[in-house]
Amino acid sequence: MARKQIIAFACVVAGLAGSDAAAQDVIKIGMSFAMTGAGFNAAGRQAAAGARLYVQQHGDVVAGKKIELILRDDAGVADNARRLVQEMIVNDKVNIIAGGITPTVLAYGPLVTQAKIATVVMISGASVTTTVSPYYVRTSFILSQSSWIMGEWAAKNGSKRVVTLVNEWAPGVEAETAFKQRFTELGGEIIESIRIPLANPDFAPFLQRVRDLNPDTAFLYFPGTQAGIFAKQFAERGLASSGIKIIGPGDLTDDDQLDSMGDQMIGMITAHDYSAAHDSPLNKKYVEEFRKANDFRPDFVSVGGYDGMHLIYEALKKTGGKTDGDTLLAAMKGMRWESPRGMMSIDPETRDIIQNIYISKVEKVNGGLWNMEFATFPDVKDPMKVKR
Secondary structure (H helix, E strand, O other): OOHHHHHHHHHHHHHHHOOHHHHOOEEEEEEEEOOOOOOOHHHHHHHHHHHHHHHHHHOOEEOOEEEEEEEEEOOOOHHHHHHHHHHHHHOOOOOEEEEOOHHHHHHOHHHHHHHOOOEEEOOOOOHHHHHOOOOEEEOOOOHHHHHHHHHHHHHHOOOOEEEEEEEOOHHHHHHHHHHHHHHHHOOOEEEEEEEEOOOOOOOHHHHHHHHHHOOOEEEEEOOHHHHHHHHHHHHHOOHHHOOOEEEEEHHHHOHHHHHHHOHHHOOOEEEEOOOOOOOOHHHHHHHHHHHHHHOOOOOHHHHHHHHHHHHHHHHHHHHOOOOOHHHHHHHHOOOEEEEOOEEEEEOOOOOOEEEEEEEEEEEEEOOEEEEEEEEEEEEEOOHHHOOO
């Protein structure tokens, strides 16, 4: 963002600070999500559906004030998101921002910092995200959490020689880094690390490279929205019958895409913070009501939106409806609650999510494919921010 634009924006924000906007009886939450466009529209659809379900279940009045959701489609493009967030702050006078995918939330950090607006990151999984602004707090997920735990589980469960294959962007690089660090700490060997383009990926030659290297295990990461392409090329390259164990973070077997990926996915092992098959009364109710409202299965992105609204609601109750960024952030830090994913909390130091990471195996249950959890690592922090 150009310096002149920042100064002009700051002046507008300063003018708003003394207006009646702060005292209004409506609390506006501006959501900048990818609802269209190639690649990430499924993530926006899931997070928005999760947020709306929370409001449907808990009502649209908190601390005596009405909650209004303002959803804007940034199509996953950073410049779009920056413009839309600025418009929502200046024109719509939103009180809170809900953040989307990584490239977009990295783009408007300076805006929310200038405006001092609490921003709940509901989709981005990159560790770096919450460092961009002191007004960012995350309820989504962190790829380094699940990848670190996957590295530990793999090292302790027979994997010795591993090839890593990830997308070339911040979350992919962080997933690779976290997995490699933990796996090699525990004595494993990385025989090759492969990165592929994020846009329009052709997995086939890279999957063939994995097969030719013949490791005992392959660690794979790509956004869940690319699952269909991956599944087709995975089958074509015969990886399912190769004897190579396939592992990765939960994006690999995204609940939203899993049923359409085919039986070749059976047996894949992933580490993640949520499965639609999570066995708790709260999650069973969540899945039932989510599917009734949306006619599709919730995935790990959906709970980022759902829990983001929970965090906002509970913080507003604590502040008596006050929405200035510093007061809201203070109320959010350290908060702990039960989610459809299990117990979770907000790290008061990093403003990041602390949550359980589950090891799951794809199984066919009642005719459908599900990520069935069989091991739990409780209260995992972002390993990239933990001093060692």
